[in-house]
Amino acid sequence: MSRQSFSGLSLIWRSFSKHASWQKQWRKATPKARYDAIIVGGGGHGLGAAYYLAKEHGLTNIAVLEKGWIGGGNTGRNTTIIRSNYLFNESAALYDHSVKLWENLSQVLNYNVMFSPRGVMMLAHTVHDIQVFKRHVHANRCNGVDNEWLEPEQAKEFCPPLNIKDNIRYPVLGAALQRRGGTARHDAVAWGYARAADALGVDIIENCEVTGIRRDAGGAVEAVETSRGVIQTRKVGVSAAGHSSVIMAMAGVHVPLESYPLQALVSEPVKPIFPCVVMSNTIHAYISQSDKGELVIGAGTDAYTSYTQRGALHVNTHTLDAICELFPNFRRLRMMRNWGGIVDVTPDRSPIIAKTPVPGLYLNCGWGTGGFKATPGAAHVFAWTIARDQPHPINAPFTIERFRDGYLIDEAAAAAVAH
Amino acid sequence: MLLIDCPYCGKRPELEFSYGGQAHLARPSRPSELDDQAWAEFLYMRTNTKGVYAERWRHARGCGRFFNALRDTTTDHFLAFYKTGETRPTCPAAAAVTGAAPSGLAGERTP
Numbered sequence: 372m373s374r375q376s377f378s379g380l381s382l383i384w385r386s387f388s389k390h391a392s393w394q395k396q397w398r399k400a401t402p403k404a405r406y407d408a409i410i411v412g413g414g415g416h417g418l419g420a421a422y423y424l425a426k427e428h429g430l431t432n433i434a435v436l437e438k439g440w441i442g443g444g445n446t447g448r449n450t451t452i453i454r455s456n457y458l459f460n461e462s463a464a465l466y467d468h469s470v471k472l473w474e475n476l477s478q479v480l481n482y483n484v485m486f487s488p489r490g491v492m493m494l495a496h497t498v499h500d501i502q503v504f505k506r507h508v509h510a511n512r513c514n515g516v517d518n519e520w521l522e523p524e525q526a527k528e529f530c531p532p533l534n535i536k537d538n539i540r541y542p543v544l545g546a547a548l549q550r551r552g553g554t555a556r557h558d559a560v561a562w563g564y565a566r567a568a569d570a571l572g573v574d575i576i577e578n579c580e581v582t583g584i585r586r587d588a589g590g591a592v593e594a595v596e597t598s599r600g601v602i603q604t605r606k607v608g609v610s611a612a613g614h615s616s617v618i619m620a621m622a623g624v625h626v627p628l629e630s631y632p633l634q635a636l637v638s639e640p641v642k643p644i645f646p647c648v649v650m651s652n653t654i655h656a657y658i659s660q661s662d663k664g665e666l667v668i669g670a671g672t673d674a675y676t677s678y679t680q681r682g683a684l685h686v687n688t689h690t691l692d693a694i695c696e697l698f699p700n701f702r703r704l705r706m707m708r709n710w711g712g713i714v715d716v717t718p719d720r721s722p723i724i725a726k727t728p729v730p731g732l733y734l735n736c737g738w739g740t741g742g743f744k745a746t747p748g749a750a751h752v753f754a755w756t757i758a759r760d761q762p763h764p765i766n767a768p769f770t771i772e773r774f775r776d777g778y779l780i781d782e783a784a785a786a787a788v789a790h
Numbered sequence: 791m792l793l794i795d796c797p798y799c800g801k802r803p804e805l806e807f808s809y810g811g812q813a814h815l816a817r818p819s820r821p822s823e824l825d826d827q828a829w830a831e832f833l834y835m836r837t838n839t840k841g842v843y844a845e846r847w848r849h850a851r852g853c854g855r856f857f858n859a860l861r862d863t864t865t866d867h868f869l870a871f872y873k874t875g876e877t878r879p880t881c882p883a884a885a886a887v888t889g890a891a892p893s894g895l896a897g898e899r900t901p
Contacts, residue, residue, distance in 0.1 A: 616838040627834035629811075630863075674809035675792070677863050678840050683791040685805060718834045775830040 377481055396562060397569035400576050402599050406434045408606035408757055409595055411581050411618055413437025414446040415557070416735055416742065417610035418564035418575070419750025420757065422480075425571035427751075428758035433573050435565075436597060438580035442561025445612045448680075448712035449743040450635050450657055450669040452648050454491040454552035456511050456518045461768040461780045462721060463514040468765050469748025470551055476747055482563030484555045485662065491552030492521070492530060494651040494697070496541035504547040511549075521546045530647050532698045539696040541654050554648060554659050554667075560746055584622040584732070592622070592731035608733045608757045613678065613713025615736035622729050626736065627774050628715045631672040632682040633740050636709035638701070640664030649697070656693040665707065668694060672714065672740060681711045714739050719773075721780035724753050724766040733757045734771070795871045796849045797857050810846025812836045813858040814878065840864060844878050 375381070375394050385392055408424060410417045413435045424430040435441075453473055455466035472479075473486050495501045504520065511518035523535040526546040535543045565575050576599070583596035584607065594603045611618045613630040645660035657669030670690040673682040687709055695702045717723060717737035722745070724735045735753040738745065752763040762770075773779060792804040818824050818832060837843070843863050848856045860869040860881055870879045 614840070617840050625831070625835050627830075627836070629836050629838050630840075674804070674807075675845065675861070675866075676811075676838060676843065677866055679864065679866050681866075683804060685791055774834045775826045777826075 377483070396566040397575050400434070400569075400574035402434065402436075402576050402579065402597065402602050403574065405603040406432055406574070407604070408433040408608065409602060409604045410435045410608045410610055411595070412444075412610040412612065412614075413439075413441035413561075413565070413575060413577065414444050414610065414612060415442070415560045415564060415746035416446075416612075416738075416750050416753070417608070418442075418561055418568055419746055420608055420610060420735065420753045421573045421575075422564045422568040422571070423751050423754035424758055425568055425573050428754060430758060431572035434602070435568070435573065435575045436579045436581055436595070436602075437575070437577045438598075440577050441565050441575060442558055445712040445714065445742060446557055446561045446746075448633075448635065448710055449557055450659065450667050451554040451557045451661075451743060452491060452552070452650070452657065452659065452669070452741075453486070453488075453555060453744040454549050454648075455516050455744070456491075456493075456507055456547065456549045456552070457516075457782060458507055458510050459780055459782065460514060462782055463511065463516050464765050465722075465748055465752075465769070466745055467514070467516050467748075468751070469745045472747035472751060473555065474551075476555075476560075476563070480563040480567045482559060482566060484559045484563050486553065486555040487662075488551050488553040489647045489659075490529065490548055490550045491648040491650065492526060493547045494526070494543050494649065494653070495545045495547070496543065496651065496653040498544075500653055501545055504545070508547055516549070517551050518547055518549045521548050530645070530649055532645060532700060533649065534697055534699055541696075543697070552648065554661075556662075557743060560743075564750070581618060581621070584618070586622065586729065590729060592729060606731050606733070606757055608735065608753060610735045610753065612736065612738070612742070613715050615715050615734065619727070619732075619734065622727075622732055624727050624729055624732065624734075626723065626734065626771060627718055628737055629676050630678060630713050630715050631675070632677050632679060632711040633672045633714045634670040634682045634686055634709060634711045636668050636670065636687055636706050637661070637665040638668070638704045639707050641666070641704065644700075651693060651697065654693040654696070656690055656697060658694055658698070666701065666704065668706075670709075672716075673711075678713055679711070680713055684709075714742070716740070718783070719779040719781045720783040722749065722769055723771055724749060724756065725762060725770040726756065726760070727771065792866065792868070794847060794859070795868070796847075796852060796855075797871050797873050798853045798855055799849060802849070802852060806849060806851040807847045808850040810848050810856060813844040813846045842869060842881055846874075 580598040585594040648659040716739040722737040752766040755763040
């Protein structure tokens with residue numbers, strides 16, 4: 372299948388045939404008996420890994436197995452925030468690698484992922500916040516990551532709807548702003564990677580749930596059992612988000628993960644009013660405006676582990692309380708939809724992108740509440756790890772063994788979000 | 791919101807409780823004899839069960855006491871509530887649930 376190219380010109384050209392001549396963006400593949408590598412999980416991370424395996428490492432006889440439909444998990448459920456202003460060197464390198472890939476992703480994939488570096492502003496409400504954020508600003512600058520401190524008036528100038536009066540419970544005392552941060556269209560990321568991977572020969576197999584991992588006498592991976600039959604392969608990359616520990620258990624590997632519901636909601640669509648992304652971890656509000664006009668609001672995780680993809684309403688109302696204080700003119704907006712996704716959280720709130728004790732089994736998980744921003748970067752280094760059977764220097768610190776050896780990348784207190 | 795049946799106070803809304811994570815995790819009785827891997831298992835590894843899960847809750851805004859519950863993490867339905875120190879109730883629904891994490895972790899021991 373020759374790949375159709377997307378451009379303004381092709382849009383005009385196809386309009387002559389009333390847009391009836393567009394082809395499907397990827398094939399409906401059926402599983403072959405054997406692949407050189409299999410990716411479990413058809414979200415942005417998994418599809419991206421398949422794309423980079425084919426593009427940069429020449430592995431084209433590979434498949435992505437997705438139990439539902441691609442991009443239907445956390446890729447389609449997050450609030451699309453992209454930033455890289457993490458405290459520690461290891462994290463800054465990983466997330467900034469990702470931001471750099473975001474910047475050219477639409478061109479590279481020939482697919483408009485609508486990356487919009489509109490700026491991510493994190494609000495400080497306490498003296499502690501001010502100290503922590505200023506420390507972040509300095510640490511980020513040392514790592515070549517842009518981040519700057521704003522006084523409340525400057526924050527208001529950057530985001531006019533913001534209430535900086537001292538008549539609220541937690542007044543805004545300042546903000547840290549990463550101008551290179553922003554948002555992207557989450558569905559387009561999955562579709563863009565799927566289309567680009569498919570064009571390179573990757574089989575994208577939906578409605579195919581992995582039910583077991585077979586290992587040979589030496590313990591290495593030899594096949595996966597799926598709802599659509601057994602598929603032989605010597606390499607399996609697991610990128611299954613909230614179900615990562617379930618998949619890893621099939622190969623007898625224990626991972627330090629707990630799966631929690633994380634909720635988000637959107638308002639009715641309104642005209643452009645909100646120019647950036649605002650986050651407040653202290654009073655727990657995450658908000659931006661989509662190009663459709665909906666205010667996209669991230670709520671918190673529920674208290675308990677669950678696989679239900681739903682949570683309790685009080686978690687959402689808690690966030691809306693904060694939003695209404697910070698942005699009083701949103702008080703009369705109606706909320707249109709809310710939903711949940713299952714996020715896999717590690718004890719140090721940093722991901723795992725690594726080889727596992729099982730030869731041929733690789734793992735990309737533990738992204739917790741913030742995996743979307745890392746999609747291109749994580750997929751890129753994960754593909755490297757699978758293809759070369761050794762980690763890329765960027766993901767080398769993100770092992771499972773760090774919990775045994777004491778080399779935690781402890782963003783739990785440092786990631787500037789409430790977990 | 792979950793409706794949680796505190797063994798001491800009765801049914802109360804989830805807001806009155808704080809979550810205590812996986813139940814029946816016993817602190818090693820001879821800590822100095824543990825190697826790093828065993829410590830990592832105790833500190834960080836949880837079964838993260840998809841299915842019936844024994845977990846701790848604390849009635850933080852009520853009687854203040856810890857207790858245990860069995861909950862199906864695929865539906866969020868509670869199957870049993872029991873006091874700390876009591877053994878985990880056997881639950882007929884538990885056998886039907888698949889996909890649970892492997893047993894044999896350090897965390898699976900019942901004190």
